[in-house]
Amino acid sequence: RKEVEQDPGPFNVPEGATVAFNCTYSNSASQSFFWYRQDCRKEPKLLMSVYSSGNEDGRFTAQLNRASQYISLLIRDSKLSDSATYLCVVGHNTDKLIFGTGTRLQVFP
Amino acid sequence: DAGVIQSPRHEVTEMGQEVTLRCKPISGHNSLFWYRQTMMRGLELLIYFNNNVPIDDSGMPEDRFSAKMPNASFSTLKIQPSEPRDSAVYFCASSRLADTQYFGPGTRLTVL
Numbered sequence: 001r002k003e004v005e006q007d008p009g010p011f012n013v014p015e016g017a018t019v020a021f022n023c024t025y026s027n028s029a030s031q032s033f034f035w036y037r038q039d040c041r042k043e044p045k046l047l048m049s050v051y052s053s054g055n056e057d058g059r060f061t062a063q064l065n066r067a068s069q070y071i072s073l074l075i076r077d078s079k080l081s082d083s084a085t086y087l088c089v090v091g092h093n094t095d096k097l098i099f100g101t102g103t104r105l106q107v108f109p
Numbered sequence: 110d111a112g113v114i115q116s117p118r119h120e121v122t123e124m125g126q127e128v129t130l131r132c133k134p135i136s137g138h139n140s141l142f143w144y145r146q147t148m149m150r151g152l153e154l155l156i157y158f159n160n161n162v163p164i165d166d167s168g169m170p171e172d173r174f175s176a177k178m179p180n181a182s183f184s185t186l187k188i189q190p191s192e193p194r195d196s197a198v199y200f201c202a203s204s205r206l207a208d209t210q211y212f213g214p215g216t217r218l219t220v221l
Contacts, residue, residue, distance in 0.1 A: 043200055043212035044152065087152070095140050095207055096165060101151035 003027055004100040006088050012106045017078045021103045023071040023088030032091035033064055035073050037084045038102065044087055047073075078107045111135070113213030115201050121219045127189040130216045133182055134203030142202040142210060143176055143186050152200070158184065159206065191220045 006023045013019045025033075033050035048055065050062040050071055061074040071088055088100035114133040122128055134141045142157040156166040161178045169176070173192070178184040188195055196219050202210040 043214055045212065046209050094164070095142075095157060095159065095204065096154060097210060098154075099144075099152040 001026060002101075003098045004088055004090050006100040006103050008101060008103060010104040010106050012108060013078055015078055015080060015107055015109055017107075018074065018076045019078055019105060020075075021073045021086055021088075021105075023073075023100055025069050025071070025088075025090045025098075027090070027092065027098075028069060030069075030090045030092060032097075033062075033071050034089040034091070034097070035060075035062055035071075036087040036089055036099070038087055039084045044099075047086070075105075078105075080107050080109065083107045113201055113203050113211055115199075115213035115216050117216060118214060119217045119219075121221065122191055123221050124192055125190045126220075127187065128191045128195075128218060128220075130186040130188075130199050130201075130218070132184045132186070132201030132213060134184070134201070135211055136182070138203035138205055138211075139181070140204045140206055140210075141178060141184050142204075143184070144200040144202065144212075146198045146200060146215075147196075155186070191218075193220045196220050 004025050035047040036044040037047040038044040048057050050064045054063045059076045063072045085102040085104045087102045091097045116131045139160050143155040146152045155168045156176045158178045176186045198215045198217050200212050200215045202212045204210045
């Protein structure tokens with residue numbers, strides 16, 4: 001079983017839609033949580049960190065449920081430019097990060 | 110500020126040849142990471158360094174892979190001999206200790 005699991009998608013949604021991605025992790029000792037975004041043939045870039053209290057950045061909301069070992073990302077009012085692969089990332093008490101294989105999002109007009 | 114710099118951006122080589130990938134981290138960052146990305150396995154950590162010292166190389170596939178960081182501004186990942194299954198995109202990333210990792214543009218390696 002992979003340490004970080006995500007639905008690979010693709011999620012095909014129209015502009016303006018709300019879409020949610022989920023991720024589960026297996027190591028209960030995990031201490032840091034992130035969502036990275038990766039455009040086609042580009043490098044991954046940090047989208048947002050995820051905190052236990054939940055956090056919001058514009059149209060993006062991230063949630064963490066430690067009891068269920070579950071992380072989510074909600075995108076409201078989807079834009080064409082949101083089309084990308086979203087990577088769920090988990091860290092331990094070191095620098096080491098474990099990346100999920102990503103969920104692909106395609107927003108169409 | 111310049112981001113993480115990797116070279117070459119693309120490499121095509123024949124099986125059995127030596128391949129050297131290069132990385133210059135962001136100035137002031139003291140952690141450096143080498144990742145490999147394939148469609149099948151996603152993004153995998155190969156090795157990482159703190160203050161030029163290798164900390165965890167458990168992701169290095171086998172003895173054909175080696176990595177060095179002779180100083181704070183340069184690292185290499187070497188594959189010798191290369192095999193077709195090594196074909197992938199290799200990313201270097203850097204960070205301040207336990208902070209956000211910034212990725213370079215990657216090296217797309219094809220081994221024929």
